[in-house]
Amino acid sequence: MTVREASPAQVGTWSAGAQLVAEHLRVPVLAGRLYLLPDKAVDGTAAYQADIAGLVKTLKRDGVDIEFALTKDARGYISEYSADGVAASIALAVAIGVSSDGVKAAAKAIAAAARARVRAALGRSDTEADADTALVTVKIAELELGRPGVIMRGVEITGSVNQIERLAGETLSRSVPAPPPLEVATAPPELPGADGE
Numbered sequence: 001m002t003v004r005e006a007s008p009a010q011v012g013t014w015s016a017g018a019q020l021v022a023e024h025l026r027v028p029v030l031a032g033r034l035y036l037l038p039d040k041a042v043d044g045t046a047a048y049q050a051d052i053a054g055l056v057k058t059l060k061r062d063g064v065d066i067e068f069a070l071t072k073d074a075r076g077y078i079s080e081y082s083a084d085g086v087a088a089s090i091a092l093a094v095a096i097g098v099s100s101d102g103v104k105a106a107a108k109a110i111a112a113a114a115r116a117r118v119r120a121a122l123g124r125s126d127t128e129a130d131a132d133t134a135l136v137t138v139k140i141a142e143l144e145l146g147r148p149g150v151i152m153r154g155v156e157i158t159g160s161v162n163q164i165e166r167l168a169g170e171t172l173s174r175s176v177p178a179p180p181p182l183e184v185a186t187a188p189p190e191l192p193g194a195d196g197e
Contacts, residue, residue, distance in 0.1 A: 009159030009167055014139045021093055021141045021151050025069045029095050031145055032102055034066040034109050037091035039078070047076040051120045052090075059116055064109045069093060087134035088121035090114055093151070095143035096172060103172045111165030114138050118161050132161050142172065 020037045024046045027035065036056060038046035048068075059066045068075060090113055096102040119131045137158045141151045157167045 009157065009163045011167055011171055012156050014141070014154035014156035020091060021069075021143070025093055026071055026074060027067055027069065029093075029143055030065075031095050032065060032105055032109075033094070034064065034106075034113060035069040035093040036066060036113075037069045037093055037139075037141065038075070039089070039091065042076060042078055045076040046070055046074060047078045049121075050077045050079045052117065053077065055113070055116055055120055059113055062112060062116075064112050066109065066113060087131075087136055088114075088118045089137040089139070090117040091139040091141070093141040093143055094172075095145045103169055106172055107165050107169035110138060110140065110168045111161070114164045115161045134161060135159070136161055136164065138164055138168065140168065140172070
């Protein structure tokens with residue numbers, strides 16, 4: 001496979017995520033856990049790329065909290081290869097809550113999943129440097145915590161594996177509400193005896 005080095009990254013919306021989540025997220029949703037969404041539906045069956053079969057097991061071994069969005073009996077696999085210069089694509093769902101630590105952890109896990117996905121697609125013949133600079137598309141369905149299957153928004157990021165963690169962190173942090181402003185007194189406090197008494 002020819003690896004095209006990443007050009008400047010692109011971040012956009014991903015509207016298909018809502019449908020994928022509604023139709024295919026069939027496991028309980030936990031905060032911070034990644035859910036690997038299927039790549040497409042074939043004859044009404046959700047299908048993953050064939051080279052992704054060991055991805056979840058490998059990522060779990062490496063400490064990433066990730067599960068397939070579908071139960072084992074509901075999964076199918078297909079063999080297709082990208083012709084658009086993207087080495088790999090991965091679709092994930094995540095519920096991160098409102099903490100900045102949750103965003104950082106989710107971004108790190110998303111980057112690990114993207115790196116493992118590219119390595120699976122490229123195979124063992126390519127070097128680690130090829131995998132880190134290869135172009136990857138990461139589609140993220142950001143789930144609303146406490147409301148399974150409800151997505152707040154969908155984001156699609158295309159860039160090198162090296163860019164994914166930063167871009168995912170920046171993009172996901174936009175959904176974390178800023179802390180409320182501190183109340184600032186506009187008038188000095190009244191001092192005893194200051195009113196002329």
